[in-house]
Amino acid sequence: MATERDAVVQRLRDVGLRVTGPRMEVLQILTSGEHLDVESITELARVRLGTLTSQAVYEMLRHFMETGLVRKFERPGRPAVFELAGEPHQHALCSRCGRVANVVTAVPEPPKKGLRGWLTAETEIVFHGECPDCRKQPTALA
Numbered sequence: 001m002a003t004e005r006d007a008v009v010q011r012l013r014d015v016g017l018r019v020t021g022p023r024m025e026v027l028q029i030l031t032s033g034e035h036l037d038v039e040s041i042t043e044l045a046r047v048r049l050g051t052l053t054s055q056a057v058y059e060m061l062r063h064f065m066e067t068g069l070v071r072k073f074e075r076p077g078r079p080a081v082f083e084l085a086g087e088p089h090q091h092a093l094c095s096r097c098g099r100v101a102n103v104v105t106a107v108p109e110p111p112k113k114g115l116r117g118w119l120t121a122e123t124e125i126v127f128h129g130e131c132p133d134c135r136k137q138p139t140a141l142a
Helices: 004-012 021-030 038-049 053-064 131-136
Strands: 070-075 080-084 089-093 099-103 126-129
Touching: 004 021, 021 038, 021 053, 021 080, 038 053, 038 080, 080 089
Parallel strands: 089 126
Antiparallel strands: 070 080, 089 099
16 A cells, blocks of 8 residues: 555656655655645645745746746745645635635636637636635734
């Protein structure tokens, strides 16, 4: 029976990346399914590895994105977050805390008018609002 570690090793090998302890640790962290920024990933990896720089994590994530292992989600005004690539899905973004959640929903067809000559590669839908935790908190007065 393959372990989660074996699965991470195989993912790296499948895309032609060398298997290293830091790469395995970063991918292992992303298997949690959370959307994490570079600093969070770095802090979590340091617990097991001892030392690791944010720059090294940025480089790993860049390689992971180039090989299709990881996707990046931009949060306006906040650091981007990363997740393992997988089944296509959309996102919900909390406007108060920046939390990101996966959403599975039907994606509309691109409009026939207004995009003449375009070749649409993908559609991204982001639901903006407040997560359940923020909805329980009182709103700050401006």
